[in-house]
Amino acid sequence: ALASSALLDALIDERAAQDPTRFRMLTGDRPTGPLHIGHYLASLRNRVRLQEKGVESFVVIADYQVITDRDSVGAIGDNVRGLVLDYLAAGLDPARTTIFTHSAVPALNQLMLPFLSLVTDAELRRNPTVKDELALSGGRPLSGLLLTYPVHQAADILFCQARVVPVGRDQLPHLELTRTIARRFNGRYAAGHSVFAEPEALLGDVPLLMGLDGTKMSKSKGNVINLGDTADETAARIRSARTDPERHITYDPEARPEVANLLTIAALFRGESPADVAEAVGDGGARRLKEVVTEAVNEGLATHRERRAELARDPGYVTQVLHEGNARANEVADRTLATVRAVMGMGY
Numbered sequence: 407a408l409a410s411s412a413l414l415d416a417l418i419d420e421r422a423a424q425d426p427t428r429f430r431m432l433t434g435d436r437p438t439g440p441l442h443i444g445h446y447l448a449s450l451r452n453r454v455r456l457q458e459k460g461v462e463s464f465v466v467i468a469d470y471q472v473i474t475d476r477d478s479v480g481a482i483g484d485n486v487r488g489l490v491l492d493y494l495a496a497g498l499d500p501a502r503t504t505i506f507t508h509s510a511v512p513a514l515n516q517l518m519l520p521f522l523s524l525v526t527d528a529e530l531r532r533n534p535t536v537k538d539e540l541a542l543s544g545g546r547p548l549s550g551l552l553l554t555y556p557v558h559q560a561a562d563i564l565f566c567q568a569r570v571v572p573v574g575r576d577q578l579p580h581l582e583l584t585r586t587i588a589r590r591f592n593g594r595y596a597a598g599h600s601v602f603a604e605p606e607a608l609l610g611d612v613p614l615l616m617g618l619d620g621t622k623m624s625k626s627k628g629n630v631i632n633l634g635d636t637a638d639e640t641a642a643r644i645r646s647a648r649t650d651p652e653r654h655i656t657y658d659p660e661a662r663p664e665v666a667n668l669l670t671i672a673a674l675f676r677g678e679s680p681a682d683v684a685e686a687v688g689d690g691g692a693r694r695l696k697e698v699v700t701e702a703v704n705e706g707l708a709t710h711r712e713r714r715a716e717l718a719r720d721p722g723y724v725t726q727v728l729h730e731g732n733a734r735a736n737e738v739a740d741r742t743l744a745t746v747r748a749v750m751g752m753g754y
């Protein structure tokens with residue numbers, strides 16, 4: 407993975423200056439529920455930054471991947487539309503960023519067939535993120551889709567020749583597998599020609615944001631602060647966060663992980679260091695800390711939330727964004743699949 411942090415902008419400039427086409431971006435989210443501040447700080451902000459640097463961008467709404475770890479798709483239509491609202495509110499511009507649902511792009515899904523031939527059962531089974539997700543899915547048996555979705559994700563990334571993938575830390579094993587698949591495809595089926603380039607992960611300022619209960623902030627777990635929450639809902643959620651009884655607030659991720667995570671959230675929204683925020687809270691204890699975090703989040707998201715509410719008033723626009731994005735993704739996927747079939751001798 408590329409290093410992240412304050413160097414991010416310099417890094418992006420350097421890469422983009424070398425060759426912007428080397429820098430096509432893909433990221434995405436599962437439409438399992440509303441986006442939270444972990445998505446915003448770890449991935450969404452970087453997507454907008456890359457778009458603003460002139461990087462051609464694709465964002466996949468991974469609808470088939472909802473059923474990797476559950477029996478029903480739930481309110482998938484509403485969730486898809488909610489994701490689009492957050493993308494647009496955060497500043498993704500559908501004229502420059504292709505927003506699509508992978509179920510609507512048949513040629514992308516067909517790439518999974520040759521890709522599956524390039525990985526072994528043992529490689530799939532030792533993926534640590536898949537193991538974590540299996541453990542969290544409440545005693546469910548490992549489905550074929552949970553085992554193989556990282557290969558599907560490789561199709562999401564490689565169909566558009568993405569070179570950079572802004573993600574959270576949980577996605578690094580999947581990126582590694584995507585690189586392996588690209589390499590093996592070229593070697594085994596394309597006589598060493600570079601049909602697929604190996605993409606790189608781009609970690610955000612916070613590779614893994616913890617939730618209000620001290621475990622990974624996840625849509626599926628309810629330990630979140632959602633981008634679309636109201637200011638009052640945000641305050642209530644932060645009041646429920648786990649902390650410790652020590653009144654003097656210090657930034658100590660090892661000894662005080664819950665307090666450190668709250669300080670990190672406030673710091674990222676305020677553009678300060680967590681230690682500075684700790685000093686400002688001083689002897690105010692958990693109560694003052696939570697007030698400071700609430701204020702930082704609500705201020706940091708005020709514009710996003712206003713834009714989101716405004717966009718939500720025009721559902722027809724969201725539909726149009728999806729239709730246009732799906733059409734563009736289909737063109738790209740059809741071209742890639744044609745190349746794949748041709749190099750495999752299936753171009754009849």
Ligand code: ATP
Binds near residue numbers: 438445573575616624
């Ligand atoms: P779910 O619980 O449904 O899996 P999720 O919160 O894990 O939801 P995903 O849609 O699976 O969200 O992930 C979308 C992107 O957001 C991925 O790049 C993932 O790495 C990143 N991401 C998700 N949660 C966090 C987090 N807590 N910290 C940093 N990045 C995160």
Ligand code: MG
């Ligand atoms: Mg997830």
